[in-house]
Structures are given as C-alpha cells and as structure tokens.
Amino acid sequence: MKVLIVEDEKTLAFEMEKFLKKAFFLCDLAHGFKQAVEKLELNQYDYILIDLGLPDGDGFDLLQKAKKSNPDAAYMILTARGKLEDRVAGLDMGADDYLAKPFFLPELQSRMQAIARRKFKVADELLPLGNFNIDLQKRFVFFEDEQIELSRKEFDLLSYLLLHKNRVLTRIQLSEHIWGNFTDGDYDSNYIDAHIKNIRKKLNMYAPTEWLETVRGVGYRIKK
C-alpha cells in the first residue's frame, strides 16, 4: 500500500512515516502544496493524507486536484483546525475520513484500514486469534462455531488491539480510541483494565487468552 503524506511540519511527517512503515505501508512525503502536486502527477497512491494548513496552498484545493489524478485513492484529511465545518467540507469534497490533530498513530492506521475495508471491499474474513476467530465487519467473536457475546466497547477494544497486534497500546491510546475526546483525562482510573478483565473473563470460559498480554506500566498487547 502506497501512502502520500502531505504535511508541512517535517518532524510530524517523519513520525507518521516511521510508524506507518512498521505497518508495512510505503510512504512518500510532500511538505507543501507544490511538492504534493508534483508527486501526485508522477505516482499513483492508495492513501493520500492531507494536512489542511499548508503554507503554499489550500488543502481543500489540493484534495480536489488530487482527486483528478488519483481518483481511486483513499483520502484522509488531517488538521489542527478541528472545526466542524472543515470536517463537513472535507467529507463533502470526497475525503474518506477526517482526523483532528493531535491524533494517535495507531488511530490513524486503524482509520486507514477501516477505509480500506469499506472502499476496497476486502472480503469478509475471519481473523484467527488464539483459539478464537474474529469477524471485524460483523463484529462477532467465535469459538469454533459458538458466538461469544462481547459488549460494544469490549469488542472495540479487542479489535483495536488485534489490528495493532504485537504492538503495545497504552491506556491513553486505547481510551481515546474508544471514548474519543469526551474523556476528561482520568487515565489513572481503571476503565480500560476493567474492560480487559471482562474480555478475559468471557473468553477464558472457552479457551486460554495468554495472547492478550498486560505490559506492566505501559498498557496491553496482543501477541501472535
């Protein structure tokens, strides 16, 4: 999967690149409007991430231009503005998703994958997880043929960890994914821990869940 990151803050662009590379994306960087237009004319990308606040042009204009040269790409708007109108305008102009800065990198990746599932119609597949199988689209967890009831939040948590398997996710990253921006910063409390405990309890009735690790002082990880 080829990604073009259009972001004028170079450090930020590098960090995004670094993270996405580990998830096996091929990244290309553009630090301005002109550079982005050049790259778009030469290459075809699967994902185009556009920062709205570019120094030498408007992100929305770039989006419209890019849509012509790369009509099949998935578009994501990244902005520090975070205004509702920007979001609506961006989605109206054909962006597939919108992320307000600052965002967590696993969140970016999972949004990109969600677009991929939607846009590129990835066939339904059951992801194996230990002795369990998980259907991300239909949001089911199976043990053999038996369906296991997880609450909405529990499923969100499990699938998010699965999506980023072999990578530790902190409680902050997890709770922002699940509760968005509403949480007011009580990260010392054990909401995530409580949910994990529930997940383990529900799944352990069928089979062991040693793949769901607690990383002391950091967070959780699914190891495969």
Add this chain to the structure above:
Amino acid sequence: MKLSTKLTLFITGSKLAIVGLFILLLPFLIGQVASNYTNFSLKNQRKKVIRNINNKGMDYYLEGQDSYGSYTMLKDEYIALEIAAPDLKLDTIRDTKRIVEQDTLAYRVLSFTFTRNQKNYLLEIGKTTTSINQYNDALQRFALYVLIILIALSIIIDLIFTRRLIKPLGQIIKLRLGNTRFPFKRNQQPIKTNTYDFKYLDQSLISLMNQINEAFEKEREFTANASHEFMTPISILQNKMENLLTEEVEPESLQEHIVEMMRTLERLKKISRALLLISRIENEQFSKQEQVEPLSLINEVVEEIGHRLEEKNIRLNIDLKYNNKQAQMNHDLLFQLFYNLINNAIKFNRENGYIRITDHFDKGKYSIQVINSGQGIPATEIPHIFDRFKKTGQAENTGYGLGLAIVKSIASYLNLNITVTSVAEQETNFNIRFSTNDRSV
C-alpha cells in the same frame, strides 16, 4: 428610589413648603399692604384738602369759627381743621383714640400743620382702624385659592417636564444596562436627546461596551489561536513518544517513563482542546437547528460513561416523565453538557451512592435535574465552580477545572439556565432550565 420618584417628591415637597411659609406670612403681609395703602390714601386726601383750601380760601371751611369738622355717617372717616398753637409743627400718621359723639373709636390719624394768613392751622384726617383691615380676610382667601391653583399647575408642569427631561436616562438604563447579555450588541444606536449630560453618558457607555467587546474578542481570539497553535507541537511530541514505545526500548523502566510523559502530554492536549471548544462555542461556531429528545440524549451519555458507575457501585435512576423535546439545540453540545455533568456526578459521588436524573417544570419551563449523593459543594464555592481552572477542592487530581466551564459556555450559548444547590454531606443538584415553555410532550 428611582430618580423620577425622587424628583417628584422633591418638587412637590419644596413647593408645598414654600406655599406653607407664604400662607403663614399672608395675614402679616396683607396687614402691611393695607396699612401702607391707608397711609398713602390719607396723604392723598391731605393733598386734596390743601388744594381745596388754596382754591376756596380758609374761610370757606371755617366760616369765621376756630374749627371745622366733618364725619361720614358711620364715623369711619373724619376731617378736622382747627387753629393751632403758633409753635406747633406736626406731620405725622399714627393710630390713636378719638371720642366722637360719646363713642371712643380707634383711628389712624394724619396730623399736619400749616400756616395761612400768619395763623397756624392743624389738619387731621382720620380713618377707623377697622376699616383699614376690612378686606384682609377676603384678600387672604382669594390669594390662597389663586396660590393653590398656581402651585398645582406648576407641579403638573414640572412633573411633565422632568419626566420628559429624564426619559433619555431611563432609555439609557434600559437599553444599555438592563438585560445585557455578553457580548454586547454591535453598532448600538445613540439615544436621541439634546441634553448634553445624557448624550455624554450614553456615548461613554457605548464606547465602554465596545471596549469590553474588543477586549473580550481579543481574549477569545488569543485563546483560540494559542490552543490551536499548541496542537502541532503536541502532535509532534505525542507521535515521537508513540514511535519510541514501539521500538521496544530497554530497559522497561524507560517505557514507563515514556508512558508517564504521554500522560502529562495528554493533560496538555485535553486542556488545549477544552479551551478550543470553549472559544468555539463563544464564537458561535455551532449550529442551533437541531431537535433533541432528552431521554435518548441522556441514554447516549450513559452508554458512553455508564461503565464508570460500577467503580463506586453507584445506582443511576433516570426518570424523565415529560421528556419534552427541545428545538433549536445542538446535539453534540448538549451531549457534552450532560456528559460533563454526569461525569462529575460520578466523580464526586461516594461509594454506593446514587445519581438521579429527573425532569419537571420550573417556572413553567422544562427543566432537567442531575442530582448526586456525595460530599456536596460548600455554598461559598458554588459561585466559582463554573470559573475556568477552578477546582472545587473536594478531591485531588480531579479534572483540570474546565468541565464546568465548558458546561457554562454551552448553557449560555443554548440559552439554558443552570442553578446549583448543594447540601453538605448529602447531595448536589444541578438544575438545567430550558428557555422554551412548551408543556406539550
């Protein structure tokens, strides 16, 4: 007391005082006038008599005798002329008694000596003192009536005039100071008046309000810009730390440090976001076109936050009897408002406590109450709980003092009225009153 009332009282009072004084002085004044007038007429009569004597000669009156006297029929006036001692010189007017045909009467007498044909004569013209004062009562009464009518007229005129005069002041108070919602209206029209002082007052108020608006605008802009500008550096730091974490840094304790740092950064992020949200609400960047059903909204909030109830084993009771739909709302903002309130209701609750969410009509307007058990908020702190960065001091490390500031700005944007009551060691009640008074469910 209102200025117009004060002026009315003062005008009426001062006039009545002056009239009272005048009425007290009136008998004396009229007596004075009558007495002076009598003296004046006595002198006139003397002139006439002297003229007559000059014309007709002394003998015409004396007819060879030593004296001459003439009375009116009721003896209220008399004229006497007689030869006087040669060295007598008189030109006086005084009150004195005279015996006239056995009656002793009080007279005002003009005595005047003059010389004719080498003889000294004394002329006396008298007027009874009763006749002097005969019109006093009638005059007094008449003066009194006229005075009362004049005073009444002048009070009415004064009142009408002062009312007109201070009307601009009332307008200034009503338009500029009454019902001021912040931020103030722009381009306020000056009030029409030709009284310089009011003009000056009005202009000063308008310019003050504009200054406040400007300062507020600047503060808002600054808040928005500053919190916005924080976002990119926060992004960079945050993403760097995330990448550090994925690099499996050794030793493990270093990872814990990174998580610690991320947590601190998260605080900064939350504060910036909250400030940005407040400034967006204050900049009216949210639509107010949505219809919201309270029950489903609160259920949404509870779905998001309900898991936290278990922590303290809190009972939640939602009882919205009327569930009155609210128009001209913003769903997301109202969600945030109730989220923050219910979040606080959990945060400041006690173990095994309760939260009750009920609705009722308060002053005819639909209201929702969020009540929680717990320590309560001291009465002295209630006025400050909506201030930015104010902690209620109930528990340590509880939020960053912006949750209720957000509630407040949402409430004022959506025209909701929030009142807080609290009983120490028992419960706290947040009452949210909507501005519609539609009772239909």
